[in-house]
Amino acid sequence: MGLGMTMRPKQRQVIGWGIGLGTLLILLGIVAIGFHSTVTIPGSFLFGWLFLLAGCGQAAYAFQCRQKRYFVWKLLLGILYFQAGIFVLLSPVIPGLTLALTVGFSIFAQSIIQVLGAFDMRPQAGWGCSLLSGVVGVVLSMFVMAQWPSGDVGSLSLWFGINFLADGLGLLTQASIVR
Numbered sequence: 001m002g003l004g005m006t007m008r009p010k011q012r013q014v015i016g017w018g019i020g021l022g023t024l025l026i027l028l029g030i031v032a033i034g035f036h037s038t039v040t041i042p043g044s045f046l047f048g049w050l051f052l053l054a055g056c057g058q059a060a061y062a063f064q065c066r067q068k069r070y071f072v073w074k075l076l077l078g079i080l081y082f083q084a085g086i087f088v089l090l091s092p093v094i095p096g097l098t099l100a101l102t103v104g105f106s107i108f109a110q111s112i113i114q115v116l117g118a119f120d121m122r123p124q125a126g127w128g129c130s131l132l133s134g135v136v137g138v139v140l141s142m143f144v145m146a147q148w149p150s151g152d153v154g155s156l157s158l159w160f161g162i163n164f165l166a167d168g169l170g171l172l173t174q175a176s177i178v179r
Contacts, residue, residue: 017064018175021057025168028054032161047103047160048089054164055082073117080110100156104144107163111137114167126174133170137163 028050035046059078065071084106088099114134121127140163144156 015175017061018171021061022168022171022175024057025054025164025171027168029161029164029166029168032157032164034161035157045089047099047157048085048087050160050164051081051085051088051106053085055079055085073113073120076113077110077117080106080113100144100147103156103160104141107137107144107160108141111135111141111163126177129170129174129177133166136166140166 031046032050055078057078058081059075062071062074062078065074084102087102111134114130114137118127118131118134121130140159144159147155
């Protein structure tokens with residue numbers, strides 16, 4: 001009997017949500033990278049919606065994992081992304097520098113939460129993927145923060161997109177390891 005046959009339906013559902021969220025984050029990352037030169041009012045709206053979608057996906061995933069001890073970390077990630085999306089959408093005319101600071105701080109906070117959550121998941125299979133994704137996010141947030149206030153704000157969505165790609169790939173890898 002294969003490993004997939006011995007999994008309980010709830011485990012398969014959580015893995016399915018992980019794969020779904022990982023795919024969503026990868027797609028959002030591709031969109032962000034595709035608009036890497038758009039740091040205007042429409043670009044602000046794009047960032048806001050990307051944050052909102054990621055926040056909703058992360059919160060939904062957290063509730064699917066609510067029996068796990070890292071539920072709180074996943075929910076905090078969702079709330080953080082959602083709040084950043086609301087902030088950016090309600091302030092679409094914020095200067096690019098403020099947008100860079102918002103995105104840089106959000107990536108940093110999200111990554112720290114992810115690193116803490118990874119250590120909380122240990123020794124569960126796939127915890128290293130979550131840790132690696134969090135470390136990549138910390139490094140990327142440092143790139144964004146290092147550019148503030150005088151750097152190339154146009155590269156903002158490139159770093160943002162790479163962060164989402166790393167998160168999505170981390171979730172997909174983690175789900176495939178657990179699978």
